[in-house]
Amino acid sequence: MKTRRLIVAVSSVLSASVACRPEPPAVRIEGPDEVPAGREASFTATLTPDENGAGVTWSAAWSRTAPGQKACEVSVREAGRGRATATVDAACEGGEVVVTARVTARAGVVTARKAARVRPVEAPVWSDPLPPSWRVLNDYESPADPRRNRFGGAWGTWGFQGGRCGVEVSGGVLKVTYALPMGDSECGTFEYLKGAAGRPEPYDIRPFDRVVGLLKSGDGRPHRVILEIVELDPYAQALQGYVGATPAWTAGPDWKRYEARLDDLLHPRFDRKMGKQVGLRIRRKDQDQASGVVLVDNLTFVEKGQAP
Numbered sequence: 001m002k003t004r005r006l007i008v009a010v011s012s013v014l015s016a017s018v019a020c021r022p023e024p025p026a027v028r029i030e031g032p033d034e035v036p037a038g039r040e041a042s043f044t045a046t047l048t049p050d051e052n053g054a055g056v057t058w059s060a061a062w063s064r065t066a067p068g069q070k071a072c073e074v075s076v077r078e079a080g081r082g083r084a085t086a087t088v089d090a091a092c093e094g095g096e097v098v099v100t101a102r103v104t105a106r107a108g109v110v111t112a113r114k115a116a117r118v119r120p121v122e123a124p125v126w127s128d129p130l131p132p133s134w135r136v137l138n139d140y141e142s143p144a145d146p147r148r149n150r151f152g153g154a155w156g157t158w159g160f161q162g163g164r165c166g167v168e169v170s171g172g173v174l175k176v177t178y179a180l181p182m183g184d185s186e187c188g189t190f191e192y193l194k195g196a197a198g199r200p201e202p203y204d205i206r207p208f209d210r211v212v213g214l215l216k217s218g219d220g221r222p223h224r225v226i227l228e229i230v231e232l233d234p235y236a237q238a239l240q241g242y243v244g245a246t247p248a249w250t251a252g253p254d255w256k257r258y259e260a261r262l263d264d265l266l267h268p269r270f271d272r273k274m275g276k277q278v279g280l281r282i283r284r285k286d287q288d289q290a291s292g293v294v295l296v297d298n299l300t301f302v303e304k305g306q307a308p
Helices: 002-020
Strands: 026-030 034-036 040-048 055-063 074-078 083-088 096-105 108-119 134-138 155-160 164-170 173-179 186-192 208-217 223-232 240-245 249-251 256-261 275-283 291-303
Touching: 026 096, 026 108, 040 055, 040 096, 040 108, 055 074, 055 083, 083 096, 155 164, 164 186, 173 186, 173 275, 208 223, 208 249, 223 256, 223 291, 240 275, 275 291
Parallel strands: 034 108
Antiparallel strands: 026 040, 040 083, 055 096, 074 083, 096 108, 134 291, 155 186, 164 173, 173 291, 186 275, 208 256, 208 291, 223 240, 223 249, 223 275
């Protein structure tokens, strides 16, 4: 009988002990759903109920989300009670960063995690200042009359099958307004590399690797534009030889830099000592509308061996 009473008493004590043991606090991490590469992002661990004596240990790691994606360095720094900042390497190309808070409370250890997408750093649309090896053909900062670019060549517009391009220089930007009434209508711009209007002179483009420039829609609608590089042939009609053309580029709502590698564009027989002009071609068959506005800036040649 005494043994039974002792067992019942011990059982009652253990039950009371278990009943009195506090539950670990709930932990939640608050922070952004996206973090820019190279910049600090703040995270906070919140305990419910709050516990003054709890300690938080932070860690962070990058998680691969695409096959072949380059691994990224991640660092985490405590920034006060229950707070930390995480930083992903500026060269990170994407993925996720997972931030972990390990909380040591009176009732035990609890862990919470928060995942955030990594937003890669976008390259600037245009470098300022430009490297000395970048030769600007036209930045449209000079008055439009006379129409001479920074190489000294004349520039203007042309049309085909009823197509018309009007140009206006304003605020350091070329505004091209096109009207293409028929299915085969075209119009465009030209920038002589050397020479007065109607009298182009040869220009040696052998030192250059590519041409770059900026495009943007001027009316909120997308427009498709082709960049052309033309050879001067003094014995041909219109003094024009081989023509190298890019695929159609899209001028959208934001400024975007495009580039064309000469080796990809030019015919093997294109005589690079006889460069004539660079320009834009806008074709009705490429558009969803018969008229529109395209903004152009910073047509530039880049010497060989230079970074884009």
